[in-house]
Amino acid sequence: RLAATTALRGDGSATHAPWQALREQLKGVSDVERITARTALRQVRPRELVGLGKTLQKAALLAQNGRAPEPYLAQIFSHLQPPAGCTELLRRAIDEEPAALVRDGGVIASGFDAELDELRAIQSNCDTFLLDLETREKARTGIPNLRVQFNKVHGFYIEVTGSHLDKVPDDYRRRQTLKNAERFITPELKAFEDKALSANERALAREKWLYEQVLDQLQPHIPQLTRLAHALATLDVLCALAERSLTLNWCAPQFVPEPCIEIEAGRHPVVEARLAETSSGAFIANHTRLNANTRMQVITGPNMGGKSTYMRQVALIALLASMGSHVPAASCRLGPIDAIHTRIGAADDLANAQSTFMLEMTEAAQILHAATPHSLVLMDEIGRGTSTFDGLALASGIATHLHDKTRAFTLFATHYFELTELPAKARHAINMHVAAAEAGTDIVLLHELQPGPASRSYGIQVAKLAGVPAPVLHHARHALAALEERAGEDELQVDLFATPAAPESAGASPVEAALAGIHPDQLSPREALDALYQLKKLAGQ
Structure with a gap:
């Protein structure tokens, strides 16, 4: 597939690339796979069959004119030949502009069935027959104002006014009497009526x-139509991959037998495109080097720093390469990869x-059971819940089991910065971190992957970027400082919301004792000011 994509790229010319010519020929092609499936289930609609017929004509031209030196492309073109007689059957049987549903009529093309054509002729020639009959009856009876008409209640009839009733022939049979006229039916008109009224129903049936x-005649062609559908879809995908590789400056990956994932200046295609749309700046490319000596990267750094983006881009590059696409990187070497396992996000x-x-642990268990030395595993913030x-x-x-x-x-x-100690004991693991720079109480995210562990997570700074209220941030900073001071104590869990213990009176200082005796809600402004001076005096002593 990669060779086919490369062949469709051509020499990189934007005006004469082979993928462009092929895409022009694929314009207007219907979803053959869907239509084939609906045909097999006998649920296909007439207009879908029209689209199938036109697509088969395009496929025949592609199979006839498509010449590809690349073997994979040549094989695809060989599968584009429509089943024998299928295109002709659809052309003869289905009208070019059929009704949406069969029950509406007007689906089968004229000339396909003589009986259907005759029934349709009866419906279309009804007015002509009535005019011809009226002309003949006027000449036969001599009644100048004789009328041959039709209504939905009484059907067809011949109407004669009362002044000419004496001229009515013997073969006329009275059907209805009006105030000034009589309505009759003749054997010829009755026969036509029976035929005309049933013609529409019979035509639909x-x-x-x-x-x-x-x-029924299409059923034997289902397997070949399915192969043709897959061939058309594959050509469409290869054209899209060739176009994207040229437009987005992707490179061809190199496949090697030894185990490795080596990516130079890898990029996340979706994030890169989004940044280009919003003019938020250029995407920061990062390298990836995993091989027999380095099988695990322990990645630390601030939230929003780019850890998840980096992990996803490595998986996307491996996936794109495995499907025969060029990849968003300066260069790429890939060894055998049998699966990509991910544990990302919270749900x-x-x-x-x-x-x-529980869902996080279930997915982790599945990865630990299914992953092999040829797998790529992405673990993002495992153990948070x-x-x-x-x-x-x-x-x-x-992490130890995976290593x-x-x-x-x-x-x-x-x-968990404690995990950064793992590479010291595990010879195939290394520490990496996404860089960030502090500017006072703010943080600048650099989105660049660098060797070594991160020094901190910058969670409070990221919370500030997210718009968390200042009092919450102030409280969090003090709580963080308290936790860091008590990190060496034996207490396993620190309750941030516990009420501080009351000071013991025996060991209380004079200031604390005086402060304990003050009840602010009971003080007047003057008493409060005096109490403040008293506290200041005690503090000075």
């Missing part, structure tokens, strides 16, 4: 039967009684 016959499945954390030490312990166990047992290529993003 005949069309339905003929349509079913057409579907739940409450309908099946699975909490967010439980207590700090539970999550840290689980994340450490999962020691599974030995898959792993990108392991985490905010």
